[in-house]
Amino acid sequence: MLPHNVLLEVRNLKKYFPVRKGVLKRTVGHVKAVDDVDMHIKTGETLGLVGESGCGKTTTGWTILRMFKPTAGEVIFRSKNMAHPSEDFKEVNVATASRRMMQFLRREMQIIFQDPYSSLNPRMTVDKIVGEPLLVHGVAHGAELEDRTRKLLLAVGLKSDHMKRYPHEFSGGQRQRIMVARALSLDPQLIIADEPISALDVSIQAQVINLLIDLQKEFGLTYLFIAHDLSVVRHISSRVAVMYLGKIVELAETDELFLNPKHPYTEALMSAVPVPNPHYKGSRIRLHGDVPTPLNPPSGCYFHPRCRYAREACKNETPAYRDMGKEHFVTCHFADSLSLQPVWTG
Amino acid sequence: MGKPLLDIRDLKTYFYTEDGVVRAVDGVTFSIEPERTLGVVGESGCGKSVTARAIMGLVKSPPGRIESGEILFRRDGNIIDLAKLNPKGKEMRSIRGNEIAMIFQEPMTSLNPVYTIGNQIMEAIILHQRLSKKEAKKKAVDVLASVGIPSPEQRVDEYPHQLSGGMRQRAMIAMALSCRPSLLIADEPTTALDVTIQAQVLDLMNDLRTEFKTAIMFITHDLGVIAHMADHVIIMYLGRIVESAPVGEIFDNPKHPYTRGLLNSIPSFSVSRKKRLVPIEGIVPDPVGPPGGCGFEPRCPQAKELCKSQIPELKPIAPGHLAACWLLSDKE
Numbered sequence: 001m002l003p004h005n006v007l008l009e010v011r012n013l014k015k016y017f018p019v020r021k022g023v024l025k026r027t028v029g030h031v032k033a034v035d036d037v038d039m040h041i042k043t044g045e046t047l048g049l050v051g052e053s054g055c056g057k058t059t060t061g062w063t064i065l066r067m068f069k070p071t072a073g074e075v076i077f078r079s080k081n082m083a084h085p086s087e088d089f090k091e092v093n094v095a096t097a098s099r100r101m102m103q104f105l106r107r108e109m110q111i112i113f114q115d116p117y118s119s120l121n122p123r124m125t126v127d128k129i130v131g132e133p134l135l136v137h138g139v140a141h142g143a144e145l146e147d148r149t150r151k152l153l154l155a156v157g158l159k160s161d162h163m164k165r166y167p168h169e170f171s172g173g174q175r176q177r178i179m180v181a182r183a184l185s186l187d188p189q190l191i192i193a194d195e196p197i198s199a200l201d202v203s204i205q206a207q208v209i210n211l212l213i214d215l216q217k218e219f220g221l222t223y224l225f226i227a228h229d230l231s232v233v234r235h236i237s238s239r240v241a242v243m244y245l246g247k248i249v250e251l252a253e254t255d256e257l258f259l260n261p262k263h264p265y266t267e268a269l270m271s272a273v274p275v276p277n278p279h280y281k282g283s284r285i286r287l288h289g290d291v292p293t294p295l296n297p298p299s300g301c302y303f304h305p306r307c308r309y310a311r312e313a314c315k316n317e318t319p320a321y322r323d324m325g326k327e328h329f330v331t332c333h334f335a336d337s338l339s340l341q342p343v344w345t346g
Numbered sequence: 347m348g349k350p351l352l353d354i355r356d357l358k359t360y361f362y363t364e365d366g367v368v369r370a371v372d373g374v375t376f377s378i379e380p381e382r383t384l385g386v387v388g389e390s391g392c393g394k395s396v397t398a399r400a401i402m403g404l405v406k407s408p409p410g411r412i413e414s415g416e417i418l419f420r421r422d423g424n425i426i427d428l429a430k431l432n433p434k435g436k437e438m439r440s441i442r443g444n445e446i447a448m449i450f451q452e453p454m455t456s457l458n459p460v461y462t463i464g465n466q467i468m469e470a471i472i473l474h475q476r477l478s479k480k481e482a483k484k485k486a487v488d489v490l491a492s493v494g495i496p497s498p499e500q501r502v503d504e505y506p507h508q509l510s511g512g513m514r515q516r517a518m519i520a521m522a523l524s525c526r527p528s529l530l531i532a533d534e535p536t537t538a539l540d541v542t543i544q545a546q547v548l549d550l551m552n553d554l555r556t557e558f559k560t561a562i563m564f565i566t567h568d569l570g571v572i573a574h575m576a577d578h579v580i581i582m583y584l585g586r587i588v589e590s591a592p593v594g595e596i597f598d599n600p601k602h603p604y605t606r607g608l609l610n611s612i613p614s615f616s617v618s619r620k621k622r623l624v625p626i627e628g629i630v631p632d633p634v635g636p637p638g639g640c641g642f643e644p645r646c647p648q649a650k651e652l653c654k655s656q657i658p659e660l661k662p663i664a665p666g667h668l669a670a671c672w673l674l675s676d677k678e
Contacts, residue, residue, distance in 0.1 A: 052540035052541070052542065052543075053540055171629040171630070173629060174629070201389040201390055201567070201630070202389060202567050202568075202569075202608060202611065202612060203389060203607060203608060203611055203625065203626040203630075204625070204626075204629070205611065205612075205625075206610075206611035206612070206613075206623040206624065206625035206626075207625040207626075207627075209613070209623055209625075210622065210623055210625060213622075228540065228541070230541070230615075231612070231613045231614055231615055232613050234613065234615065234619060235613035235619055235623070254619065255619070258615070268542060269541060269542060270615075271545075272541040272542045272544065272545040273541055273570065273615070274544075274545075274548070274568065274570030274571045274573065274574045275570055275573060275574070275614075275615065275616075276569040276570040276572075276573050276597070276609070276612060276614055277573055277597060277614075277616065278573040278574075278593045278594050278596075278597050279594070279597075280573065280574075284545060284549075286545065286546065286549065287542040287545070287546070288546075290510045290512055290513070290543065291540070343615045344615060344616070345615055345616050346614075346615070346616030
């Protein structure tokens with residue numbers, strides 16, 4: 001049973017991609033894109049998922065939605081659509097759900113992609129794009145479809161005379177609004193936002209962030225917000241998970257994570273963000289080297305070759321993902337004894 | 347103030363497209379002092395990259411053309427107007443890559459995939475310094491070592507695809523610095539990199555600026571990077587400079603509504619999470635047929651009647667601080 005305030009729980013989720021080589025395309029290894037991820041998302045909250053490119057944050061989002069079939073693990077979702085009329089909800093394992101079940105579940109779990117330029121069909125008008133999910137799922141048609149489409153466009157700050165236009169007639173920020181309207185069309189519970197603002201200009205980013213916050217309040221949405229920009233994630237998230245090489249290295253309530261980091265990678269990541277203040281003279285932690293390839297990750301703790309606190313144990317023993325109290329989860333042997341630098345708050 | 351290394355006066359670069367004339371750079375004046383870093387901030391389409399390309403003589407023509415203005419570059423005590431030079435001529439070629447070098451946003455597309463890193467660095471060294479192949483290779487290894495590439499003797503014979511993104515950008519910087527240019531133009535050099543790698547590359551650029559005594563024109567949209575790198579900042583919008591000031595002034599005392607809008611719209615660690623972001627409303631106007639008056643007028647919360655009809659000029663409002671805004675001038 002899920003705790004009453006949890007919408008989604010991910011248990012031991014794994015997604016491995018086989019690497020094939022040679023004429024016979026024999027499998028020579030696996031890229032462990034998502035490697036034993038545990039987390040839950042509470043109803044109505046925004047869980048931020050941060051990490052550098054290749055850390056598996058997007059794959060995690062896609063696997064939760066069953067856009068990739070998980071290699072192992074469970075994704076338990078509190079579904080309303082699957083519930084028997086006598087129940088309020090039903091817990092469903094998305095990882096093993098049948099095709100038929102997925103059709104119902106997809107209405108409740110939607111995604112917003114990074115690039116609003118390539119994710120809208122250039123040959124469809126905006127009303128067709130936004131109304132398509134309603135039509136496909138048989139929710140509305142005819143005059144009702146048009147009415148609902150118009151309301152959705154208004155909800156995301158577009159106008160009803162935009163309905164008959166094509167995507168190329170819109171700016172990046174407006175296209176992202178169209179994406180949001182489409183994601184909202186089926187009245188979902190969970191929206192996975194995969195880098196929703198990183199393709200947009202700085203002055204437009206704030207518009208979309210504010211829109212997402214407003215819509216969350218209005219429709220009672222729950223977000224998984226995937227991004228690499230830590231200041232944006234801090235602004236929008238109630239809790240934040242940090243990923244490194246397919247694993248969650250730290251997960252905590254937002255202020256707790258930023259003011260009391262317990263994993264050396266979180267500390268380094270936060271200190272690498274350039275502070276928009278020329279008077280900032282704080283010490284920066286220089287992280288040496290690159291992220292290792294997930295095809296052949298280091299032994300023990302994956303972060304040990306770049307960690308400035310690494311000791312002998314880190315090379316050999318894989319640290320456990322454990323709760324340090326107050327739901328502050330860390331994957332580090334020495335999380336109790338390290339005193340790490342919090343984020344600079346000015 | 348010393349003598350500027352680069353002095354740009356009223357530069358205009360237009361593109362003649364099928365849809366009409368795009369005034370990508372529309373009367374831009376600024377200068378860069380030797381060994382200093384000038385930050386150029388603006389959003390896509392503001393003309394920051396075209397300005398850089400005009401300096402390098404890399405504006406594609408047609409459709410582009412340097413319409414008017416001067417790009418005065420100081421070389422061995424003489425002043426040369428780069429805008430008047432033939433972009434394919436001998437003199438421009440002796441400056442490009444030698445006196446002025448450029449690094450781009452995406453290192454993978456700027457490096458040639460079929461030549462080794464060493465070959466590509468040696469090309470510039472052999473061309474500009476007339477060294478033998480052997481000497482050039484030794485120099486290439488040295489410069490790779492100076493940008494912090496491990497085992498440079500090995501890396502020099504590798505191809506771009508064998509290097510990671512951060513390493514490629516280091517190799518680009520090595521190539522740019524191989525001829526010890528007096529000016530380095532960096533166009534969004536860290537935008538494609540992860541933050542931890544970005545921090546490495548920014549630190550490297552700051553170290554190299556001191557070591558090689560190079561001036562840097564640093565183009566970016568990231569205000570955090572600007573705060574870390576720049577001595578002086580210019581803010582561009584729709585082909586014009588709207589504000590120009592020392593970096594401290596830009597952040598502590600921004601005057602132009604666009605600069606203020608930008609600073610208010612970015613989330614920062616020092617701002618409370620509860621505080622709502624203040625976005626700049628509207629969108630950047632179409633560069634074909636821009637607004638008649640101030641380019642920012644349609645989005646400006648304080649715009650007056652005058653802003654709609656007349657373009658404000660960039661004027662001093664404090665020592666070293668210039669802004670182009672009618673709201674800041676006394677006359678109505």
